[in-house]
Amino acid sequence: MKVKFCGITNLEDAIKAETLGADMLGFIAQPGQIRYVAPYIIAKAKSVVKVPVVAVKLEMNFIDVLDIADYIQIHKVLENNELEELNSYSAKFILYVPSSKEGLNYIRLIDKVHNAVPLIDSAKKGTKVDLEIAKELLNIRPDAGLGGGITPDNVQDYLKLNPAWIDVSSGIESTPGKKDEQKMKRIIEVVKHESN
Secondary structure (H helix, E strand, O other): OEEEEOOOOOHHHHHHHHHHOOOEEEEEOOOOOOOEOOHHHHHHHHHHOOOOEEEEEOOOOOHHHOOOOOEEEEOOOOOHHHHHHHOOOOOEEEEEEEOOHHHHHHHHHHHHOOOEEEEEEOOOOOOOOOHHHHHHHHHHOOOOEEEOOOOOOOHHHHHOOOOOEEEEOHHHEEEOOEEOHHHHHHHHHHHHHHHO
16 A cells, blocks of 8 residues: 655655655645645655655646646546546546545546546545545545545554555644654554555
């Protein structure tokens, strides 16, 4: 099972996360967000780490990071025409799916996008993911990632659902935007131990 650490705001944390064993690193590329980083920082990170770099947006305007990131993550439910538009790009996408009844219909629409994988996350920001619905969603798309409220103390609950990867942001922080090395280490140790 793979681990994506998200909401990284500086090169030091990016390098530390990779060294500890993270498989993907996420950077918030949406202006106005608390963990926002400018595209040049994402480009710099890409030049110093070997694992895939993900640029996270909350809307469809991702041209500024299209040529920088390995993946573009769009963290909102998209309209049909927006999903179809993604097929015109050669980029790889990670698409948010809410762990809700709406998500059960929406996750099937993502199949239309040939270059996208789903990320099952909380239906409402700041709340824990609904693990019962997440399980149903993972049955539909076993390649999906799972996020939403993961911490070193509860990560086992998420691993029981056997997602392809997990996505952790605030659960590995000492303060917003600053990653905690011990928390990152604990997540990696639990995931890698469970995977063996």
